[in-house]
Amino acid sequence: MTTNETGTRAPRGPYAKSKQRRESIVMAAHEVFAAHGYRGGSLQGVADKVGMSQTSLLHYFPSKGDLLLAVLNWRDTVTGDGGARDPRESLVDAVVRQARFNETVPGVIELYTVLCAESVTDNHPGRDYFTQRYEGLRRSYLQQFSALADAGRLRPGVDPERAAASLIALWDGIQTQWLMAPERIDMAGALRDYLDMVILPE
Structure with a gap:
């Protein structure tokens, strides 16, 4: 093994090539599934993108479902879950930061x-x-909404459980609109507006 810039040993030989090939397959599958969906995207289409046969592809991912889950797990490493990375970061700041980041990875x-x-x-x-x-x-x-309620930071009548479900629904919906008209939709702004309506200022 060789040593990379972080000081850890980097894999080489057949293992490294296998890892790189798996990553290239996942990236190709991401493109195919994003463009055609899981139902419409084919393993042959993925194989063609990486220049290999479908039989060879199945050596790395035994089924189309396995490949889909690999793509979804890869997606999580790129975007995360929208939660705070720093315990001191507020819910509003974490959501706005994540929304702004998502705008940089439209394909994902x-x-x-x-x-x-x-x-x-x-x-x-x-x-x-x-x-x-x-x-x-x-x-x-x-x-997070319950903690805000305990601190007296939720507006009267706001239910933490419904607020949580509503935030997710708004996020997914505004994200879809942004994909269709990114020049007209302010994802982060819409999410901030919602949170400002349910959370009292400090």
Whole structure:
């Protein structure tokens, strides 16, 4: 093994080539699924993008579902979950920061939007992923809204659980509108406006 800039040993040889090939397949699948969805995107289309046969591709990912989950996991490493990275960061700042970042990776956001919509159909392999993701987001935002309520920071009548679900719904909806008209839609601004309506200033 060689040593990279971080001082750790970098893989080389067959393992490194295999890792690079897997990454190139995932990136190609991202393009195919974002453009055509899971149903419409084909393994052959992915294989063609990386210049290999479908049989060779199946050596790295035994099924189309396995490849989809790899793409979704890769997506998580790029965008995260919208939560605060610093315990001192407020909910509003964390949401606005994440929305601004998402604007820099439109292809990844397109992939998420297409696959999320598809996942409500029967037997879609991404359904569990999106179900668990929404449950995790609702739980995280509920905790943060509940903490604000305990501190007297939520406006009267605001229910933390509904506020959490509404934030996610607004985010997904405004994101879809932004994909269609990025020059007209201010994602971060819309999210900030919503949070300003339910959270009292300090």
